[in-house]
Amino acid sequence: MPLRSSPTARQARLGAELRKLREQAGLSVTEASRRLGVGQTQISNIEASRFGVSADRLRALAHNYSCTDDAFIDALIAIAGERKRGWWEEYRELLPAGLLALAELEHHAARLRIAHTSHIPGLLQTADHAREVFRHAVTPLTPPEVEHRVSFRIKRQVVLYRHDPLPCDAIIHEAALRMKFGGPQVTRAQLEHLLEMGEREHVTILVIPFDAGAYPGSGQSVCYVDGPVPQLDTVQLDQSHGTVLLDDEAQLSKYRNLLTRMESAALDEEQSRDFIRGIAKSLRG
Template sequence: MPPRRIPTVRQRRLGSELRRLREAVGVTTHEAATLLGVNRTRIPNIESGRFGLSADRVRALASNYGCQDAVLIDALANMAADRGPRWWDSYRGVLPTSFQDVAEFEHHAVAMRIFVMVHIPGLLQTAAHARAVFEASLVALPAKEIELRATHRMRRQEIFTLRESPPHFTAIVHEAALRMQFGGPEVGRAQLAHLLDASERDNITLRALPFSAGGFAGPGQPICYAHGPVAQLDTVQLDTFHGALFLDSQEDLGSYKRLLDRMEEAALSPGATRDLIHSIAKQL
């Protein structure tokens, strides 16, 4: 199997978890390769996500590292076994890599909690709003690419409609994002109506952080905390100027979980949030 040119975020995560298991028991990469019966360069390439491996080999590595957590081992084996092509693969080489990484990240999340300051969460945007956001990009984009990006964003929302068990999605949206008029008043009203409809779904919780809440902790950048099938596979995704950034250290996970907890404590209840959205829509 040739090495991957650009591993996906999920492939890199599998590798990093295997590295954590190895390092936790003080096994070197050379020792790990000997135990697995492979070339000494294979383990570093597996841990970087550049080389794939079967579910059986994941289990063999976990056994070699003395891991007794059957639930974690099953989750890692499932990550290795999940090799089928997905819809976002058709966008590779067409849109930035981070677009595919975010789609893959969301597809496998069990639940997500997100905070946004300026933009409506992509998973809750209308197509018209998404196009307006991309049209406002710092670097002017061709009309064809704007449409591709908007279509990709709409397909991401299929996790709510096509998945057998849709993820629970909690969105903490600052009032500033609710008042931003990307695309003008008509697009803005339609977007707010879409949010109200989405907030009625059983698996979506929408809570506004009003201006009246005052200041809050954190840098104000979009944050998404995604729960994996086991707690060890939770991941934080940050939106940055250079694309999506993924964090998975226990320290980072704990910090962002506490930050989102504080934001949620300051946010309006779902009912009060809907009242605020109705009020803003009447002002457009």
């Protein structure tokens, strides 16, 4: 079996979860390999995502690790059985790996909870708005690089339009709504797009106005990705140096609580729509 040169984010997560199960069972790589009847190198390569793993072997590992959560095991088997690479692979030589990982997470997610302070969430941006955002990237991008990122961002949005659209709850601060990326016309079109998306049954948009004052998580941008089972949830954070993915349970719990508290500081859906309409109306003229 050839070694993988560039495992996907999901493949890496599978290996990490198998390593976590082994450690929770108190088994060394040596003991795990003995119980499975394979060499130590094979266990190490599976956990490092350099090797794939069959459904039967994965069930055997779960049994050896005393894991009896059938839903979790089935979810891991589903990841292990994926053979076809997603559309995002065509960008592998063009964009940072973290962006590809985000698209992969969104494609397989059960639900998204997003909170942004100074930017409109990428899945809800228009192409013109996204283009202006990328033109002001911390590390300057060439015009072709800008267009690659714009097309990638728009393609990510297919998860909101497919036949089984991804449920998406977005919390947006008033600061992001009033940032005039591209001027009044582009900003107005972006706000009108938010209103249109908010009318979709699977999209919820909540606004935190300036008048709300201080609130938990101010200044942070968070994307909480629900996996098929809670053990496979992921938090994605945007940092100046790139995308950061978190999956430790203590971190997941912290960000679930943070998003719930941010939602409590926001206007309800109807009030949020009226608020966005008011800002859009002020840009007409």
